[in-house]
Amino acid sequence: MKLLNLWSHRQFWIGVSLIISLSAKGAPGDMIWEFQTGGAVFASPSLSETGNSFWASRDKSVYALSKDGNLLWSYETGDWVESVPTLSHDESALYFGSWDNHLYALNATTGNLLWKFETGNLIVSSPSLDASGNLYFGSSDGFFYSLDASGNLRWSYLVGDEIDSSAAIGRDGSIYFGCYDGALYSLSSDGELRWRFETDEPEDSEDWRIKSPVTITSDGLILFGGGNGILYALNSSGNLEWSFESDEKIDTGVTIGEDGEIVFGSRNGSLYQLDENGILEWESYVGDIFYSTPLVASAGTSIVGSYLGNQVSGLTALDAEGAVLWEHLVLNYIDSSPLLDSHGQVLFGDYGGTVYAIESGVQSVDTDWTRFGGGPANMSLQAENAALEAWSWGFYLWLSERGLEQYATLPSVDHDQDGLSLGLEYIYGYDTAEGDIGHIPSLTWMADETGEFWQLDFSRLKTDEALVMAWQFSSNYETWTDLEPAETLILDEDILELGSHEAVRLLIPVKSVGALRLKVTNF
Template sequence: MGFVGFRDPDGDLARADFAVVSATEFQSFQITPDVKGRTEGAFAFEIATAVAQRVTLSVTLTDEAGQTSPPVEFSFEAVAVPILRVTPENLTQKGMAGVGEMPTQELEIANAGSGTLAWAALTDAPWLSIAPDAGELAAGESVRVTVKADNTVLSAGRYRALIMVRAPGAENSPQWVRFGLELTPAGGTLLWKASIGPTDSSPALGPDGTIYLFGADQSLYALGPDGQVQWTFKANGAILSASVALAKDRTIYFGADDGNLYALAPDGKEKWRFTADLPIRSSPAIGPDGTLYVGSGSQPSEDAKVYAIQPNGTLKGRPLDVEGGIVSSPAISTNALYVGSLDRRVYAVNLDGFYRQWRFRAGDSLQSSPAIGEDGTIYIGADDGNLYALAPDGKEKWRFQTEDKIVSSPALGSDGTIYVGSLDGRLYAIKPDGQERWHFQTEGPIYSSPAVAADGVIYIGSDDGHLYAVNADGTLRWSVKADGEVRSSPVIGSDGTIYIASRDGNLYAIRGEAGPAQSPWPMFRQNPQRTGAKP
């Protein structure tokens, strides 16, 4: 900015003409001063040049009558002034602590002035990186800078950081950017593992957080939420059933190859045992009145039975005869029980009179345990590789073919999607109409049954030694590697913790991200207590 002094007795100064005497990339110009009626004083003018240089101008004043003043020369130094601009002023990000990689965010740094802007970016947070963190910008240029948080070195919580961008000699320097980061506990983090011996047992979870599962030494283990063994109970035979069932009064029920159904108190003391005709590899189901339902047998040619046993250990009515062993575990609906048999049939049993309502013949033996949908549809897998959907009256609604046996038991998502594993190594997601939604391929056969969390994530084990967490769209979320096959079926606690066993001899507690899904059958045996009963 400059000033021109004048004296005009008539007070009718009209314009000022500025002519270039010497300058680069600069043109002559004219202004109309706002000085009408004034006989003397000064008026201001403002100019800018494209480059830093010495400029010499000549100014001539003209009044309304056309009279002009003698030209007067003057010189000035035009200095380059860079102006720092940084956008945005705030950055926020959310993620999980300890795992995965956070996406980068961007800042734009610009020179809104002239000359060269030399800038540098700094932060007060050691977990925050900036790239590039320095540079030069000519007039009008800008650069995008990436900002990245390292969540692998942080625990869950909220974090704040400041980023300072400075440019010595520039206007608006320094500029500050606030960065906010929120990290939730990371799914897939191993919380602890406990040695119990190689097992395919599927853990059950008590309301107090106690975990129950079978070890390799014919024993039932009860472990606290911290993984410490509270007590063990040794049966008189091998325990090859999938899981215990936990009653509301905290009684623990399970069967063994010695033919006994055991009832234990919460402290591990035996309350009673009921002796069946054959080994018990079926896991018991618990009816609304506390009645226990369990199948017997382990071979296709056996004349097996389904028993109804009262909570005091006495037989309730006559057992139901079945033409093959039962390793499938019963599923209970409002007034019916459904169970698969090695004789290739699904049996429906009326609970009021304890008689057979119907039976459905599949293409091969049934080791899978049924799941029951909201509308009463029964879903069960078979050794012929099909997942069957049966109406409550026993009519087939549809079947879905996989490429190997289905030993896995289906689970249901909150949207009605049916999830099941197959010995072909795939976890399948099937629409309620029987059409495939997607499949997820693992590197080994799947004996494990899926469990569905409230956030839609599906957990399942594989013989390739992994517990997989699969997103609702069929993509991998994360996986945890064990040192042996994982045929156990995961159970999800209310806090999202996942418990699963492996043939490497360990029970694993793994951090999840949500509790069980609100669905009719979100996991093996319907609920963490493994009661096998639809609510």
């Protein structure tokens, strides 16, 4: 059984006959919160389903923060941490590498050490997971490693040169990663070489390195950037399908938009968008981009960090045509790749050690590779699209009728940015295409000869066998109890004239001042 607390973005205070919205949001580019670590934050964060974020810092530590930016725990290693933390599939463990030559596994809830594995040199690449939870990562000792979830060595493969590139795992278990020798390697799941693709010689023949993390498209193309400024697209057999040349090194990862558009950055300061065949759609100069992998989001929006000069950097959002929408400036360098949470907040860090949550004005999209590390629900760098694992089948059908089936696993997304999630719009009977047409919940104080009570009017979904809904009350936002209405009245058996929703009135005995929420349990 999977339990989901689907919070209404509108919570109702009992005590006056008013509905008060608690969902105030800043303008795009506004800062929501910040947290200070003790060293440069080079890596992208990772995010749990509960909204907790995990950050690596050059103060030798990894931090876990709540969705509001409060410290949950920190863990100190023996040297810098630049590896993006990776969550296990059940989110119980957090994996990352350190410059102290170890790969660590921590309890994601407490921060306690589960185990650590020593290699012969520092680890910058981010660990990847296969479907069974096995780990894959490269080290500067020239080896590529595979461990099981308990930290035991499964196998290692000697490449002979440094490996900073974070690997991608294909649906068939094949492994892809780049190396300082200028080649992309593909290994089988048991550590045997499948093929090796050598990139073209760069202008600086002393620096062939591939630092770009690898991306896999939904059609199975392997995308990565080279030290020669060329973006390569290979098929799963290692043959070149197409390439695109920029003027400088490509150290960022490649991300994939809703319509298959390909977005990446170059050290020439430009962000590029190509179509799925590698044809340029637009190029936009945003400032020097080194390692910040762009984020792609709803409405064709791209967000990336770049250097603007004089130690000023910007997190820049561009629209579907490459025009700047907004920019958030910081007085330090940004190499961290941005991540978008379920509330539309962008998370990133800077070289001053500060991590930020910025209002974006957009929402996640459920494509295979929207950011460094994969899609919205993917912490493992493995290309995986779980759209058909719907929150409920009724929810999926409702989304499909509106052309929104890509959100089948994302009931908390506010697609039309009206303050209500898609899950609540489905339950209340709102129309996402034409605005909020439905029975807006209202709360009114009433009194008669039987006593005082509250009258709660709302519309609700009639039937969905996968969902159980209950109104709950709290006086402190910590302890919630199910409401026991004195009476339930059906005001309209078919409020939308679609046979799907009914209008309901609950008569609730008066309680102390507090709040109501709708809790939804998903089986």
